[in-house]
Ligand SMILES: Nc1ncnc2c1ncn2[C@@H]1O[C@H](COP(=O)(O)OP(=O)(O)O)[C@@H](O)[C@H]1O
């Protein structure tokens with residue numbers, strides 16, 4: 001993260017221009033992402049929202065180059081990653097890291113949390129085992145887990161704790177951009193709120209840049225000041241999160257808002273309020289469920 005301090009605050013760190021991603025080729029090609037453009041300033045956060053199948057994960061995979069874009073550019077700090085070959089890409093891959101949705105499938109079950117977090121450091125050439133272990137300890141602490149977590153294996157952790165390990169592992173590569181693809185969607189709402197708090201704090205402390213993918217507008221509001229609405233691979237509208245969710249210009253955004261949200265989640269202005277609202281909504285749900293069972 002050393003490179004960040006030298007950058008002008010607010011200057012675009014990531015610029016995606018006219019991104020097109022097709023699955024298959026020739027007449028069977030399916031265009032999952034169709035001419036998408038956005039930019040994220042260093043230290044900023046942009047959310048991509050849209051219903052299932054709208055192309056959100058495809059954008060994420062193109063950014064971290066799990067997929068090669070069909071056309072368009074993904075410019076990170078002046079370098080277009082979209083067109084680079086694998087060899088030129090390799091030393092740059094660590095700069096954009098992804099946190100996946102599934103906290104159960106994405107961690108190697110045979111490794112301790114320490115080894116999971118230390119592995120990306122080894123891959124990047126950190127030869128000293130003690131340096132790797134020391135850094136793994138710092139990262140585990142940074143995501144709010146106790147030092148005793150280091151010796152445990154994934155099955156010994158809850159979903160929220162596993163997601164914290166996934167975040168620590170992503171941080172171990174010393175990235176500038178984190179792509180969070182539904183990173184909290186599989187979690188209970190109150191646990192989700194805790195992980196969102198950790199992510200918000202991490203960004204404040206380190207100046208990391210986020211691309212947050214979510215179908216949950218409460219999550220988006222809690223963690224991103226900018227939002228882009230995606231439909232069938234195309235941008236419907238984008239802009240300031242508060243502005244766009246309070247006064248959506250497009251009918252599609254209004255529909256998303258109606259289908260996604262408890263009005264209580266929309267009333268908070270600060271991330272913290274929204275996080276609280278999510279937890280409160282879940283508590284109310286649980287209480288209602290308990291009453292239903294009791295009566
Ligand atoms: N490997 C693939 N091959 C063919 N089509 C795919 C593949 N992955 C995703 N798609 C299609 O691309 C579209 C966008 O998918 P995806 O990016 O996963 O959407 P989202 O993450 O918004 O749910 C969907 O119609 C999906 O069926």
Ligand SMILES: [Mg+2]
Nearest residue numbers: 056057058182
């Ligand atoms: Mg997806």
